[in-house]
Amino acid sequence: MEQSTPPEISPEHAFVTTDLSKVYGEGAAAVHALRGVDLEIPAGELVVLLGPSGSGKSTLLNILGGIDRASSGRAFFKGDELTAMNDRQLTAYRRRHVGFVFQFYNLMPSLTALENVDLVAEIAIAPMSSMEALDMVGLKNRATHFPSELSGGEQQRVAIARAIAKNPTVLFCDEPTGALDSTTGVGVLKALQDLNTRLGTTTLIITHAAATAAMADRVIHFADGQIREVVKNDYKASPDDISW
Numbered sequence: 001m002e003q004s005t006p007p008e009i010s011p012e013h014a015f016v017t018t019d020l021s022k023v024y025g026e027g028a029a030a031v032h033a034l035r036g037v038d039l040e041i042p043a044g045e046l047v048v049l050l051g052p053s054g055s056g057k058s059t060l061l062n063i064l065g066g067i068d069r070a071s072s073g074r075a076f077f078k079g080d081e082l083t084a085m086n087d088r089q090l091t092a093y094r095r096r097h098v099g100f101v102f103q104f105y106n107l108m109p110s111l112t113a114l115e116n117v118d119l120v121a122e123i124a125i126a127p128m129s130s131m132e133a134l135d136m137v138g139l140k141n142r143a144t145h146f147p148s149e150l151s152g153g154e155q156q157r158v159a160i161a162r163a164i165a166k167n168p169t170v171l172f173c174d175e176p177t178g179a180l181d182s183t184t185g186v187g188v189l190k191a192l193q194d195l196n197t198r199l200g201t202t203t204l205i206i207t208h209a210a211a212t213a214a215m216a217d218r219v220i221h222f223a224d225g226q227i228r229e230v231v232k233n234d235y236k237a238s239p240d241d242i243s244w
């Protein structure tokens, strides 16, 4: 049988993409969201994706997260080809390996913080306890509070606890601080950096806050559906030390 994994893909890579492209729509209405993206993301890194609105960041995240499909090119997760998976395989990949955090927290208003985290922990394969997940984001003492009793930053930290409770291999964050003021945003970024260090979860963060780049291992600059530059940081700043 033909070997489907290119030899350059090693287990140290969480993701590798080759010539990855995505076109939405057809003909004159076609939008080229990704135009031949070649990317390597080492496992365990905290990666920040920067770029103008519409440059393709969310499209890349959604393809790597198994919630959208590429039009051409290939994407691999630890040697498994995402772009060759059927719907059932992609669902299994998401369920087993992927945590998502979005700009709006999407918490159930009628459930407490702990119950919101429980929702995901209950269907995960190897979850940590919901209380442990809340503890990791500094909210153990707010477990019985409802979302309406929590600040925006606290609600986002509950959403992060919900995403990490399933012990994901990769955590995708699309504008996690987009709805927060800068002080509150720092608390959320600190929680993400802390989790990355403690759990070793490969973490991809899309943000418009360019200063956030200083807290990453690697910064990917996007423009017009392509990677313009990849910068590897020698030193990772604490979100506390980033000026906004």
Ligand SMILES: Nc1ncnc2c1ncn2[C@@H]1O[C@H](COP(=O)(O)OP(=O)(O)OP(=O)(O)O)[C@@H](O)[C@H]1O
Pocket (backbone or CB within 6 Å): 024, 025, 031, 032, 033, 051, 052, 053, 054, 055, 056, 057, 058, 059, 060
């Ligand atoms: N479902 C869709 N149908 C048609 N076009 C789409 C769809 N999703 C995204 N696009 C287009 O693809 C391009 C890339 O969008 P994408 O959301 O990936 O950009 P982005 O860099 O994440 O932007 P932002 O920072 O504003 O979230 C944009 O031109 C967008 O309008």
